Amino acid sequence: MNAPVHHQTLVTPAHPKALASGQFKVTARDVDVYYGEKQAIKDLSIDIPDRSVSAFIGPSGCGKSTFLRCINRMNDTIPTCRVTGDIKVDGNDIYDPNIDVVQLRAKVGMVFQKPNPFPKSIYENVAYGPRIHGLATNKTELDEIVEKSLRKAGLWEEVKDRLQHPGTGLSGGQQQRLCIARAIAVNPEVILMDEPCSALDPIATARIEELIDELRQNYCIVIVTHSMQQAARVSQLTAFFHLGTLVEYGDTDEMFTAPQEKRTQDYITGRFG
Amino acid sequence: MSDHIVKSYDEDLSQLKTMLAQMGGLVEQQLDDAIDALTRRDTALADRVIQNDERVDVLEHQIEEKAILTIAKRQPVARDLREIMVAIRMASDLERMGDLAKNTAKRTHAMSDQLPRKLTAGVTRMGRLAQVELKNILDAYSRSDAEMAMEVWRSDEELDALYNSIFRELLTYMMEDPRNISICTHLLFAAKNMERIGDHATNIAENIHYLVNGKPLGEGRPKKDVTSAMRIGLEETDDR
Numbered sequence: 001m002n003a004p005v006h007h008q009t010l011v012t013p014a015h016p017k018a019l020a021s022g023q024f025k026v027t028a029r030d031v032d033v034y035y036g037e038k039q040a041i042k043d044l045s046i047d048i049p050d051r052s053v054s055a056f057i058g059p060s061g062c063g064k065s066t067f068l069r070c071i072n073r074m075n076d077t078i079p080t081c082r083v084t085g086d087i088k089v090d091g092n093d094i095y096d097p098n099i100d101v102v103q104l105r106a107k108v109g110m111v112f113q114k115p116n117p118f119p120k121s122i123y124e125n126v127a128y129g130p131r132i133h134g135l136a137t138n139k140t141e142l143d144e145i146v147e148k149s150l151r152k153a154g155l156w157e158e159v160k161d162r163l164q165h166p167g168t169g170l171s172g173g174q175q176q177r178l179c180i181a182r183a184i185a186v187n188p189e190v191i192l193m194d195e196p197c198s199a200l201d202p203i204a205t206a207r208i209e210e211l212i213d214e215l216r217q218n219y220c221i222v223i224v225t226h227s228m229q230q231a232a233r234v235s236q237l238t239a240f241f242h243l244g245t246l247v248e249y250g251d252t253d254e255m256f257t258a259p260q261e262k263r264t265q266d267y268i269t270g271r272f273g
Numbered sequence: 274m275s276d277h278i279v280k281s282y283d284e285d286l287s288q289l290k291t292m293l294a295q296m297g298g299l300v301e302q303q304l305d306d307a308i309d310a311l312t313r314r315d316t317a318l319a320d321r322v323i324q325n326d327e328r329v330d331v332l333e334h335q336i337e338e339k340a341i342l343t344i345a346k347r348q349p350v351a352r353d354l355r356e357i358m359v360a361i362r363m364a365s366d367l368e369r370m371g372d373l374a375k376n377t378a379k380r381t382h383a384m385s386d387q388l389p390r391k392l393t394a395g396v397t398r399m400g401r402l403a404q405v406e407l408k409n410i411l412d413a414y415s416r417s418d419a420e421m422a423m424e425v426w427r428s429d430e431e432l433d434a435l436y437n438s439i440f441r442e443l444l445t446y447m448m449e450d451p452r453n454i455s456i457c458t459h460l461l462f463a464a465k466n467m468e469r470i471g472d473h474a475t476n477i478a479e480n481i482h483y484l485v486n487g488k489p490l491g492e493g494r495p496k497k498d499v500t501s502a503m504r505i506g507l508e509e510t511d512d513r
Contacts, residue, residue, distance in 0.1 A: 229348055256350045258487025269353045270282065271275050 025050035025190060025220035026071055031085035033066050035078070040066045042244045044085070048237075050189075053212060053221045055231035055252065058241035059272060064224050067241070068192050071222065072108035073101055089190060106133055109183030113195040115175030117167030117182075122159050125167040125178055126150060129186040145185055153181035154211050173204025180211065191215065193223040197230065209234050228268050232256045240264045285343045286353065289360045290415070292339060296332040296364060297411040300371045303329065304407060304470065307374040308400035310381045311463060312393055322378035329371035336364040355487065359480045363414065366473040366480075370407065373466040373473075380459040388456060392446065395439040396460050399467035402432045406474040414477065419485035426478035426490075432471040433497035439464045440500040468498060 026048040033041035041063045048054050056064035066075065073094060075081040087094050094104055106129065117125050126146045129135075136142035146163070150156040155177040159170070167178050176196060183191055193212070197205040212221060212234045225231050231238050232252060239249040240261070248261045259265045266272050277283050303322055310319035340361045343349065349357055377400075384393070406425055413421035443457045443464070482490045 228350065232350065257354065259351055265351050266275060268350050270277050270279060272278065 023050055024048060025089065026222070027086075027088045027091075028067075028070075029086040031067070031070065031083065031087060033063070033070060033075070033084075034080075034082045036080040040244055041070075044244075044246050046239065046246055046249055048220060048222060050220045051216060051218065052237060053216045053223060053235040054237040054239060054249075055235035056222065056224045056239050056241060057226075057228060057231050057267070058247075059267065060226075062241040063244040064239075064241040065194055068194055068222060068224050071190065071192055072105045072110055074105075074110065076101065106186040107188055108190040108192060109186065109188035111176070111179050111183055111191065111193045111196045114199050115172055115179050117170070117175050117178050119166065119168055121164045122150075122167045122170070122178060123163040126181050126185045129182060133186050135186065149181040149185040150178075152184050152215070153177045154207065154214075155181055171204070173200050173207055176200060176204070176208060177211065180208075180215075184215075188219065190220045190222065193221065195224055195226060198226065205230070228256075240267060242267070282347055282353075285339070285347065286356055289336065289339055289343065289357065292332065292336050293360055293363060293367075294411070294415055296329065296336065296367050297407075297414070299325070299329055299332065300367050300374065301404070301407055301411070303371055303374040304400070304404055307378040308397060308404070310378050311384065311400075312397045314381060314384050314388065316381055319378040319381035323375055326371055326375040329368055333364045333368040337361060340364075352484075352487070355484045359484045362480050363477050366476045370470050370473045373470050377463045377466045380463050383459045384456060392443075392453075392456065392460060395435070395442055396463045396467065399432060399435050399439060399464055402435060403467045403470040403474070406432065406471050410474045410477045410481075413481055417481070417485055419482050422478040422481035426475045426482075429471045429475045430497045432468060436464055436468040437497070437499055437503070440503060 024047040027046070029045045031041055031044040032039060044063075044067060056068060058064045069075045070083055070087055071089070071094075075083060083095060089104075089108060092099070094108075118128065120128070123146055126149050127142050130142060130145045136145055147156060147160075150159060155174060158174060159165075159178075167175065170178060176199075180191075180196075197208050200208065209230065212223065215221060216236075223231075223234065235252045237249065238252045238255040240247045240255070240259075240263070242263055248255065248259060248264045250260070255264065256268065259268065303325060306318055306322045306325075309315065310322060340357045343357055344354075347353070406429060409428075410422065410425045412418075413425060440461065443461050446453045447457045479490045
C-alpha cells in the first residue's frame with residue numbers, strides 16, 4: 001500500500017508561502033478515521049495556514065471530504081464514525097470532551113455541495129445563527145449583521161429589496177452565496193467548503209470563486225473540489241489525497257506545474273487508472 | 274509515463290511530438306544542404322534550400338496551432354503543460370535555425386568559383402559541428418533525455434571556440450588582401466549563423482531540462498564567443 005505521509009514532508013520546500021506565514025490555523029497529527037471497520041483516513045498529518053485557501057483534491061473516496069468534515073466535527077453525526085489522533089484549531093484540541101461543538105461549528109463554518117438554505121426568508125437565513133449565538137442585542141444590530149454578511153458574500157445588492165422573500169426562491173448561485181453569508185454571519189475563522197460549485201453553472205461558479213478569493217483576506221478557507229482547474233484557480237495550497245492518505249500538500253503553483261509525487265502528477269494530468 | 278484516461282489526449286501530445294520530429298528532420302536536411310551548397314558553391318542546391326524554408330515556417334505554424342488547440346481543449350497541467358510549452362518554444366528555435374540555414378545558403382551566390390578552398394574550410398567545419406549538435410538535441414528531445422540534452426548544452430563551447438578562431442582567421446585573410454574582404458565578410462556571417470544555430474540548440478537543451486525536471490536550468494551557460502570584443506588591428510600588426 002501507500003507509504004504514510006511523514007511529518008517532515010508536511011512543510012515541504014514546495015510550500016514556502018505556508019512557511020512564510022509562519023502560523024497555522026488548523027493542525028492535524030496522526031489522524032485515523034474509521035467508518036465501522038473500514039478505515040477512511042490513514043495516519044494523516046497536515047498544517048493549514050491562516051488567511052489562505054487550501055484545496056483538497058483527489059478521486060472519489062480518497063478521504064478528502066471525510067477529513068474536511070473532521071475539522072468541525074461534522075462526522076459526529078455519523079454513528080459508526082470514529083476519529084483518532086489530534087486535530088487542533090488555533091492550538092485547541094477540537095476533540096476535547098469539554099469542547100462545545102456548537103461553538104466550534106460557529107468558529108469553523110461549513111458550506112455544502114448543494115445550496116441548502118433554510119425554508120425561510122433571505123433575512124432569516126442569515127439572522128438565525130447570530131440570534132441563537134446571541135451576537136446581537138437588538139433588531140438594529142441584527143440588521144447590521146445581516147447586511148454586512150450579505151455584502152461580504154457579494155449578495156446584498158441583488159437581494160436588499162427582497163429580504164423577506166424565501167431564500168429557496170433564489171437562483172442556485174445566489175443560494176450558495178446566501179449559505180456563505182449564513183456561515184459568515186456567526187464570525188467564523190475557518191470556512192470549510194465541500195464542493196461548493198459543483199451544482200452551479202460557470203458564471204455562478206466564477207462569482208463564488210471571486211468571493212473565495214476576497215474572503216481569504218480574513219479567513220482560513222479549506223475547499224474540497226473535484227475541479228482541478230478550480231483548485232488551481234482559487235487556492236494557494238493544494239493537498240492531494242489518495243486512498244485515505246495525504247500524498248502531497250504544497251504550493252498550488254508548483255503542484256500544477258511540477259508536482260513532486262508521481263501519483264499527484266498522474267491524477268492531475270488525468271492518467272489515473 | 275502511463276496513458277491518459279482520455280486516449281485522444283495522448284494522441285494530441287504524440288502528434289505534437291511527431292510534428293516536431295518532422296520539423297527537426299527538415300531543418301537538419303536544410304542545414305546539411307546549406308553547408309554543402311556553400312562548400313561546393315552549388316547555387317542550385319542553395320536555391321532549393323531557400324525555397325524549402327517555407328516548409329519549415331509552415332510546420333512551425335502547424336505546431337503552434339496544434340499546441341494552442343490542445344491547451345484550449347485539455348487545460349493541460351504539470352508535465353503535459355510543460356510538454357506543450359516546450360513544443361512551442363522548440364518550434365520557434367527550429368524555425369530560427371531554418372532561417373539561419375537559409376541565410377547561409379543565400380551567401381553561396383556571393384562566392385566565386387575561384388574561391389580557395391581553405392577559405393570555406395573553417396565554416397564547413399563549424400557547420401558539421403552545428404549539425405552534430407542539432408542531431409543530438411533532436412535525439413535528446415525524442416527520448417526526453419535531459420542528461421543527453423545537457424551534453425549538447427556543454428558541447429556548444431566547442432562551436433564557440435571554433436567560431437573565435439575562424440573569426441581571427443578570416444580577419445587575417447582580409448588584411449592580407451583587401452580583395453578578400455567581400456567574400457570573407459560573407460563567410461563571417463555564415464560562421465556566425467552556425468554559431469547561432471548552436472545557441473538555439475542550447476536553448477532547446479534548456480527546454481528539455483525544464484520538461485524533464487520541472488525546473489528551469491539554474492546556471493548560465495559559459496559563453497565562449499569572445500569575438501564581440503576581439504580586435505586584430507593595425508596596432509597589433511605594427512607590434513610584430
